[in-house]
Amino acid sequence: MSLTSYLTKGLLPEEEKKQTTAVYAGGFKPPTAGHFEVVEKALKQNPEIDEFIIFIGTKERNGISQDESLLIWEVYNNYLPFKVKLEPTSVPPIKAVYDFAKNHPTREVLWIIGAREGNDEDFKDISARTTSISKYPNLELRTIVTQGGVSGTAARNASKVSLEKFIPFLPTMLNPEEQEEVYNIVADKIQENKPQDGKAAPYGSGYDEVEESRKKKKDPKKGTGKKPKKSKRRLYTEEDTKDTIGIK
Numbered sequence: 001m002s003l004t005s006y007l008t009k010g011l012l013p014e015e016e017k018k019q020t021t022a023v024y025a026g027g028f029k030p031p032t033a034g035h036f037e038v039v040e041k042a043l044k045q046n047p048e049i050d051e052f053i054i055f056i057g058t059k060e061r062n063g064i065s066q067d068e069s070l071l072i073w074e075v076y077n078n079y080l081p082f083k084v085k086l087e088p089t090s091v092p093p094i095k096a097v098y099d100f101a102k103n104h105p106t107r108e109v110l111w112i113i114g115a116r117e118g119n120d121e122d123f124k125d126i127s128a129r130t131t132s133i134s135k136y137p138n139l140e141l142r143t144i145v146t147q148g149g150v151s152g153t154a155a156r157n158a159s160k161v162s163l164e165k166f167i168p169f170l171p172t173m174l175n176p177e178e179q180e181e182v183y184n185i186v187a188d189k190i191q192e193n194k195p196q197d198g199k200a201a202p203y204g205s206g207y208d209e210v211e212e213s214r215k216k217k218k219d220p221k222k223g224t225g226k227k228p229k230k231s232k233r234r235l236y237t238e239e240d241t242k243d244t245i246g247i248k
Contacts, residue, residue, distance in 0.1 A: 018106065018107060018108050019050045019051065019106075019107050019108070020046075020048045020049050020050050020051075020107070020108040020109075020110065021049070021050065021051045021052070021053060021100075021104065021107050021108070021109050021110070022042055022043075022046065022049045022051070022052045022053070022109075022110040022111075022112050022142070023053050023055060023096075023097050023100055023101075023109060023110070023111055023112065024038065024039060024042070024052070024053070024054050024055070024112040024113075025054075025055035025057070025089070025093030025094065025096050025097050026055075026056075026057060026093050027056075027057045027059050027061065027069070027093065027152065028054075028056055028057070028069045028072075028073065028152065029059070029060070029061035029062075029064040029065075029068075029069055029152045029156070030064055030068065030069060030072050030152055030155055030156070030182070030185070030186050031069060031072050031073050031076060031152075032151065032152060032154075032155050032169045032170070033168075033169055033170055033171045033172070034114065034116075034146055034151070035114065036076050036079075036171040037114075037146045037147075037171075038112065038114035038144045038146060039052065039054070039080060039084065039112075040080075041144045041146065042110075042112045042142060042144050043080075043081065043083075043084075045142075045144070046110060046142060048108075049083065049110065050083065051083050051085065052080075052081075052083050052084045052085065052112075053084075053085050053087050053100070054073060054084065054085070054086050054087065055087050055088075055089045055093050055096040055097065055100075056069050056070055056073065056086065056087065056088045056089065056093075057089060057092060057093040057096075058088075058089070058090060061152060061153075061156065062156050062189070062190055063189035063190060064152075064156065064186060064189045064190075065189075066088050068185050068186070068189055070086060070088055071185055072182050072185055072186075073086050074086065075174070075178050075181060075182055076171060076174075078178075079171065079173050079174075094129055097109075097111055097139075098132065098135075098136065098139075101136040101138055101139040102136065104138070105138055106138075107138060108138060108140070109136075109138050109139045109140070110140055110141075110142045111130070111133065111139055111140065111141050111142060112142050112144060113126050113129070113130075113141065113142070113143055113144070114143075114144050114145075114146055115143055115144070115145050115146070116145075116146060116147075117145050117146065117147055123143075126141075126143060154169065155169040155186070156186065156190060159183060159186040159187045159190050160187075160190055163179070163180060163183045163187075166183050166186070166187070167179055167183075170182060
């Protein structure tokens with residue numbers, strides 16, 4: 001390095017600085033207080049972040065789609081810095097992260113992943129999801145450990161019960177109107193996917209098993225002397241299944 005370069009190093013305003021972008025990707029069906037906490041902590045622990053992108057996946061959960069997830073994040077984003085941007089993605093969330101790092105080789109990319117304190121399964125999952133990270137020299141993992149859970153499943157189940165049960169899954173700074181807005185976004189979609197008989201399945205009732213038992217039984221291969229329930233076929237006799245009696 002020349003003497004001139006040494007003396008002026010760091011003094012020139014036009015001196016290039018690599019942009020640091022954080023990327024946080026997931027399904028977020030719906031986004032919860034835990035997801036919001038991951039973003040807050042990541043920004044606090046990494047002040048060098050210039051831009052924070054939340055990639056929202058397409059996979060639907062209980063009727064909650066990418067559109068609903070985006071609407072909820074937009075409510076949360078009122079309490080986050082302007083540097084946070086919401087990006088719906090048409091590819092799986094993990095691929096969205098790798099694609100971003102590949103397409104922006106001059107940026108420092110921080111991959112933000114949340115993990116619950118003391119939950120070994122979360123850390124095993126992170127290890128499994130980041131196996132290809134070494135292929136991207138500009139991509140670095142940042143694990144954000146939180147106290148609470150980030151489960152969208154638990155939030156969906158709570159929305160089946162009531163607003164009061166759902167509120168604990170929301171960021172604490174939301175006002176009552178915002179709480180109700182988010183609840184309605186989730187609950188309305190859950191209701192649209194309730195059982196076809198018009199009755200909502202009880203919370204934790206194992207609706208799939210109940211529905212399976214209600215399936216129409218097939219007519220017996222051998223005659224029983226009785227008309228199978230709801231059958232419109234003729235009655236088989238015990239002796240010969242070909243020997244039938246017409247039903248009026």
